[in-house]
Amino acid sequence: MEYASGKFPKSVSMEYRTIIRIIGMLVAVFSATMLPPALIAFLYKDGGGTAFMQAFGLSLLLGLVFWYPNRRAKAELRTREGFLVVVLFWTVLGSIGAIPFILSERPDLSFTDAMFESFSALTTTGATVITGLDDLPKAILFYRHLLQWLGGMGIIVLAVAVLPMLGVGGMQLYRCETPGPVKDNKMTPRIAETAKALWYIYLTMTLACAGAYYLAGMDSFDAIGHAFSTIAIGGFSSYDASMGHFDSATINLIAVVFLLLSAVNFSLHFTAFSRRGIHLASYWRDAEVRMFLLIQLSLVLVVFLVLMSHQLYDSPEVALDKAVFQAVSMSTTAGFATESFATWPLFLPILLIFSSFIGGCAGSTGGGIKVVRITLLSLQGMRELKRLIHPRALFSIRLNNKAVSDRVIDAVWGFFAAYTLVFALIMVALLATGLDDITAFSATAASLNNLGPGLGEVASHYGEINAPAKWILVLGMLFGRLEIFTLLVLFTPTFWKS
Known part of the structure; x- marks a missing residue:
């Protein structure tokens, strides 16, 4: 696009060091997702714990390697850097998320299959290369659900807080309905305020879904795991037969209700259940x-x-x-x-x-x-x-x-x-x-x-x-x-x- 002067605006170099610092922090924080599956492996004693502890150490080290040399680079990000940060967020974390699948003995996945499974989980696609889910270690099953749940939260922040500012494909329609103050033109820490409000909604819906599944007959492990996948609209299950394993019309109905709720704009959930009262209309x-x-x-x-x-x-x-x-x-x-x-x-x-x-x-x-x-x-x-x-x-x-x-x-x-x-x-x-x-x-x-x-x-x-x-x-x-x-x-x- 040309401006009134007929010339393009002067280009400004990309803030690569700031971007690398942010990615390093994300990877370091993301490494903590390896710990709950390791705990699950310890509780159920069916294997997988060693792979997750190794993955935790490796991903934490990678995060620190990215972050430490650039720890003082704190330039304010513009829209162009915003695009790159968002893409790197998904590609880097998707790659890091594959490490436990690569190190695990069960399932024995190739590098390609491990990357496919990780990206499928984090993007909440739900396509899988794994068969024999019923016999896998609980740690692997839980990790797949957890990746989807974290990816679902990432989607919400992306769609409600970030994409409206970047003006991607009509998403700016919801700029005015974003819960919490967000600047239009620059990526700022104010997104954290939006993310915090969205986290409360997301977590509340997950707990409600898990509780409903448990009361309908699932055990606590299945209830939590399937609640993660349901609220994220991911589709991963702990069984090859998916929801058909439970053969329950009640569980099916609970899944339908929470899938419909999760498919509604989370800004509306915020509006409907704000501090001023409940406004279902x-x-x-x-x-x-x-x-x-x-x-x-x-x-x-x-x-x-x-x-x-x-x-x-x-x-x-x-x-x-x-x-x-x-x-x-x-x-x-x-x-x-x-x-x-x-x-x-x-x-x-x-x-x-x-x-x-x-x-x-x-x-x-x-x-x-x-x-x-x-x-x-x-x-x-x-x-x-x-x-x-x-x-x-x-x-x-x-x-x-x-x-x-x-x-x-x-x-x-x-x-x-x-x-x-x-x-x-x-x-x-x-x-x-x-x-x-x-x-x-x-x-x-x-x-x-x-x-x-x-x-x-x-x-x-x-x-x-x-x-x-x-x-x-x-x-x-x-x-x-x-x-x-x-x-x-x-x-x-x-x-x-x-």
């Missing part, structure tokens, strides 16, 4: 939430009617339970399962995969394009139809009784175009590695939407696909989790010009 006043619930209801109805028409289950009650759980799980991009949805009539698996493209609300732990963007794209389409009929009329797009600026609409269209391009490139790359078309399409959707399960060779797990395909999917997970533009901007020459 704020949910219904939000246009995105209304659209989200309408999509969920419509999807459940379609799945239920198709299951009934094919008479796959003995009673309408069982069919409704399967329809509600699977529709909500897939459309919110959790990926939990009570059985393999890939065995249903082909219309339903394809429908459920496509529902994940919409995903959850902006500012939630859900993946996908996000409901607010789909809503704005639909409203823009309607406006263009009206302009065809009345070329000289002026039509505005309104959301929550507020006019949406053309800048936001342009950003949403730009996001959609970038999303489509990245999707096509990833799918073609997967086809080039030798995957069949159904597997390549569903795996691309599952990674880019942070969904997890797919169709074809990846219907149950990703362990059998080739190594290049796994690395491509890791990149897809990052693109999806970082809202496309945040990562894509790093591939532009302009970003790196000093």
Whole structure:
């Protein structure tokens, strides 16, 4: 973009030392996540503790190596550094998170598989290369859940506090609704105030979910672990059969309720349960939430009617339970399962995969394009139809009784175009590695939407696909989790010009 003078502004060098200091601190703090699994290994005495203690020492050392030489570098970060910090946050911690998988004897994972599992967990994608979950050490199972939970919190801070400032793909819509003061133009410690408020909400929801699971019949280990994965909308389970292991309609219903809550903008949770009292009406006043619930209801109805028409289950009650759980799980991009949805009539698996493209609300732990963007794209389409009929009329797009600026609409269209391009490139790359078309399409959707399960060779797990395909999917997970533009901007020459 050119400025009024016709010249570009003078470039300022990147604050690399400050960035390295921040990453070093993050890695050092992240090393503490290795300690709870080590404690679990000690309590259950089923192995894995040594690997986690070694991983703790190694990751703490790496963090100190990054931090100590740059400990006095405390320059204020601008937007450009903000993009780099966000991308490094996910790539570095995803790599560090793979260390316990590499060092562990059970499961015995290759370097590629360990990286895939770690990034899948941290981005809350929920795709796994591991089979035989029922027999794994409790420490490994807990660690997978914990990574998803921490990744889910990272998503909330990213979506509510950071991306609105960076102006990524229409996320600036929620700048005014961010709980806590956040500057628009620079990355500052004030984000910590926002993060603190979000942590309270996130932790409260997790405790409530774990308590509900425990009362419904799960033991304490499963209740906590599955609560982590549910609130993060991650989808990892401690069992190969996922939620189907428990064979409980009550547990399924609890999962559905908390998945729906976690797929709603966390800024709304803050507004609804603020210090001024409880304001549940704020949910219904939000246009995105209304659209989200309408999509969920419509999807459940379609799945239920198709299951009934094919008479796959003995009673309408069982069919409704399967329809509600699977529709909500897939459309919110959790990926939990009570059985393999890939065995249903082909219309339903394809429908459920496509529902994940919409995903959850902006500012939630859900993946996908996000409901607010789909809503704005639909409203823009309607406006263009009206302009065809009345070329000289002026039509505005309104959301929550507020006019949406053309800048936001342009950003949403730009996001959609970038999303489509990245999707096509990833799918073609997967086809080039030798995957069949159904597997390549569903795996691309599952990674880019942070969904997890797919169709074809990846219907149950990703362990059998080739190594290049796994690395491509890791990149897809990052693109999806970082809202496309945040990562894509790093591939532009302009970003790196000093």
